[in-house]
Amino acid sequence: MATIGDVAQEAGVSRSTASYALSGKRPISEDVRRRVLEAAEALAYTPNAGARALATAQTKVLGLLARFHEDEFAPAMMQYILGVTNTARDLGYDTLLVTEADGVRALRRITDSRMVDGVVLMNVAQDDARLPVLRAAPQPGALVGLPDDCSGLDVFDLDFEEAGRVMVDHLHRLGHRELILVSQPEHVVERGGAYVWRLRDAALERARQLGVTLHAVYGESRQPAAGRLLNESLDAHPAATGLLINNEAAVAALPTVAHARGLRVPEDLSVIGRHSADFAATFSLPYSFVESAPDRLGSMAVRQLVRRVESPAARKEPYVVRFISPELVSLGSTAHPRPRSS
Amino acid sequence: MATIGDVAQEAGVSRSTASYALSGKRPISEDVRRRVLEAAEALAYTPNAGARALATAQTKVLGLLARFHEDEFAPAMMQYILGVTNTARDLGYDTLLVTEADGVRALRRITDSRMVDGVVLMNVAQDDARLPVLRAAPQPGALVGLPDDCSGLDVFDLDFEEAGRVMVDHLHRLGHRELILVSQPEHVVERGGAYVWRLRDAALERARQLGVTLHAVYGESRQPAAGRLLNESLDAHPAATGLLINNEAAVAALPTVAHARGLRVPEDLSVIGRHSADFAATFSLPYSFVESAPDRLGSMAVRQLVRRVESPAARKEPYVVRFISPELVSLGSTAHPRPRSS
DNA sequence: CGCGATCATCGAACCGGTTCGACAATCAGG
DNA sequence: CCTGATTGTCGAACCGGTTCGATGATCGCG
Structure with a gap:
């Protein structure tokens, strides 16, 4: 697999120049830029995610913690998950899906090890044990479901x-x-x-x-x-x-x-x-x-989460608790009453 | 966040010694080991996933590519996904769930960037465009669903x-x-x-x-x-x-x-x-x-995938195509026939 | 023609782990 | 008591990116 060193060598420039040519973070002359891009193309260069994460302290991955206990309704969960993964991808993020029974341990693992830039928590309970862990984590977090204590986190739920x-x-x-x-x-x-x-x-x-x-x-x-x-x-x-x-x-x-x-x-x-x-x-x-x-809720949570992840300013904004308004969809199963018992 | 350097300093040893004490890959005297472990505990040390991935060329993450088009039945997909994520976790892996519409591009992204150690492909079609990409990838792959050409990949499906x-x-x-x-x-x-x-x-x-x-x-x-x-x-x-x-x-x-x-x-x-x-x-x-x-299929696919990921010997074994036998679960909806049309 | 400003590029350091080879201290054997 | 093997620890290099400061080339201007 080609590294940025290979690309630089192929283009006849230094590694740092190759990096700048690819990222555009410093001005690079037109023909050097072209040579670097061609070399990258020719070698099918793709940056190593681990190396980039190490250097930038960003993984471009979001964590998604979902609970699947007896009472969770799996088909609905699927909709939440799709809302999250699809929106995350649109914003340039992949999603690490964690369904482990021990949510606290799972959350610790993915935040402490810096595998993720932010976390969405699903099926949030009133006194969810994961909340203090998430508040203490260096990454921002968003919740789907309304707990007793919303401090320090963005919360989204149906009204x-x-x-x-x-x-x-x-x-x-x-x-x-x-x-x-x-x-x-x-x-x-x-x-x-x-x-x-x-x-x-x-x-x-x-x-x-x-x-x-x-x-x-x-x-x-x-x-x-x-x-x-x-x-x-x-x-x-x-x-x-x-x-x-x-x-x-x-x-x-x-x-x-x-x-x-x-x-x-x-x-x-x-x-x-x-x-x-x-x-x-x-x-x-x-x-x-x-x-x-559910898909809209998941999508909203991700949007807000990514805002906080990407902007230091957004990270200081007050936390939001946002409800989406329910809509009645009529399929004709209601009518004026007739007494049921004859 | 504590690094292994902090742990080493706290324990009064070098970084390499701290690493060996934690991994056990070289003999370490009892009291040094103890001091290192205590320091790690005290500092709540968790290895940085990116750094470890860079050094070991292993991410401990598996990719899971699922398609969600009009005809995929979402509730069934959830079962597949749970089979994969839960089994992966049991084996020490997290799961990157990708639901992107463009499966080929998604697969390229996660394999080329070395985000994952292996990939499970779901809803595999007969002439699935993702297969050649997966075969060319450096990571092993497992399929759920039977394509025309099974070469180079482990395949699991219902019979x-x-x-x-x-x-x-x-x-x-x-x-x-x-x-x-x-x-x-x-x-x-x-x-x-x-x-x-x-x-x-x-x-x-x-x-x-x-x-x-x-x-x-x-x-x-x-x-x-x-x-x-x-x-x-x-x-x-x-x-x-x-x-x-x-x-x-x-x-x-x-x-x-x-x-x-x-x-x-x-x-x-x-x-x-x-x-x-x-x-x-x-x-x-x-x-x-x-x-x-579906959960059993997902679980089987992951088990085989992890075998190949972890053992160079297993990686050379012939590829398997394994079917699980269907079982008839009787809920009393069959009986001797009576003509339907009177 | 010489000066400073501007521009493009390079070298080196850093992120945080792992691992190899070297070395010092300890031990057993002759 | 000296030697050779063994044990435990250290320093340095490496993985593959990014980024800072420095440097040399080019330019406009007086």
Whole structure:
């Protein structure tokens, strides 16, 4: 493999001149520049990443830490990851994907060893143990997910409060007065998934203001428990005419459950989910939903991260906490209510 | 950040001694070793990855190139990726995930710059343009997916022929004599997804041998086209009693389609899918399936890759083409046939 | 024609590790 | 007690880039 020394020799100049000719950081005469570029081309020269990292203290690599525990919804994770990797590449960065169970150790490894210029943390929990480590690291960091303490880091998340309100408002406007909200299991919340509560609490609050009855239930985000949860909830609240689902697995289970119970959507039951557009498209789910845009969130996090990485000025700016507004995508699964129980 | 020079100074030895004490590559007296280790601990020393890569010509990073075009099924990709990243970490490697559209350029970048010690290529097409680049690269490579030319690379894939035969055999044994096989769209095949044909051809061949009628149809792997395809196929072949589905989107669409047509599974129609166990579990799909194990494939590819990376002897071994055997996971969606059309 | 300013290039040092060969100290054997 | 082998440590070189300061050539100007 050709080094910059080979290129310099081939062009008949010194190594430093070759370097300047390639980087353009100092004026170089036109014919020397041309000779160097031709030599580099001829030798198929590519700078050694390790050497460059050592010299410049920059790796042009971003770290992406994702958690994959029982309750993480893998298809959604894929969207986040694509948002991050594609945006990073557009900005000139590669992405080191770390899925190790021990996130703290993984984070220490990639930051202390200077493998990465910055880090995106996904599935951030309220009291995430990785946060103090990231704050102490020399590289800047961005979060996807809202922790209790946002200091020292840029934070990006869906506006779950607004999502809850949008769902309730929509069905209230159609005339519904009794709703069921299906959330993720409580142990997701206990592990730090406060977003489940943020949506639920905002929905409950809005329902109270509007005089709507809202039954909040929780359940597993795996099958077949998610289907069972739906059945039990519908049994327990026979007068409910609308179903709000903040739980992908439960959305996926609904067609089968509805079929088995002989329920038509939206004639017998209005339904709104909360998930990504990709999820809906891939699985042929004909339910309206409040869109979470995981790829957009990942993309935003990377943009801000790279800003801080590349500009010393940006590194001193105040940290941001930015929410993206949920949008209701209507697929016709909501209508004016008809009493469910005959 | 502490360097090995700081550690050496703190321990009162030379840099080289510190290095040997930490690596154990030369005998070091007990108390010097102890002093060095204590100094490293006290200073929270972590070797600089770039410097180490430069000195050792090893990065301890593997490249993972995944394609995400219209027809790639993102949830399945996630499983592949997890199989790769988790196994890589177990073996001491981090993973650089590249999802760039221009795979050839991406591959050149990460191999020429020596960012990675080896490369796993996913979604390998028959005449994949990345293959010649990878063969010419100094790093070893492993493929997930079977191309026309396997030379110079280790190849891992599901045994799609066997998968096709297993599906046909199973329904034949139950007494079915007319089946429909739903495959992925033809343009997937044109772009190099020969596995679609491998399964189909083996299924057709086995069907012929057994005297079973098999209608092979193709369709989009997106919604709602996948559902439409199912409807059209069932309309076109009313006497078929069994459905084989090598198309995740079509599997996902089936509950809705079956519901709409008033078809009961397995009473009216026996169904076998071809996808991962994770897919079935996540989406509550109560259909028996021939399991493709994406995580296992990714894991196998990495193991072999790392063997070649780490052992010069292994690098000279003949290249392998290894298929994993499909297993039929029964979820009760097959039964003895009853004529569908009354 | 001589002066200083400008421009292009070079040599050397540095980034932070690893590794080779040399050397001093210790040890066992004759 | 001297020798030769063994053990532990050190200094220097190297990996392949980047960058600073210096130097020589060229130029315009008085």
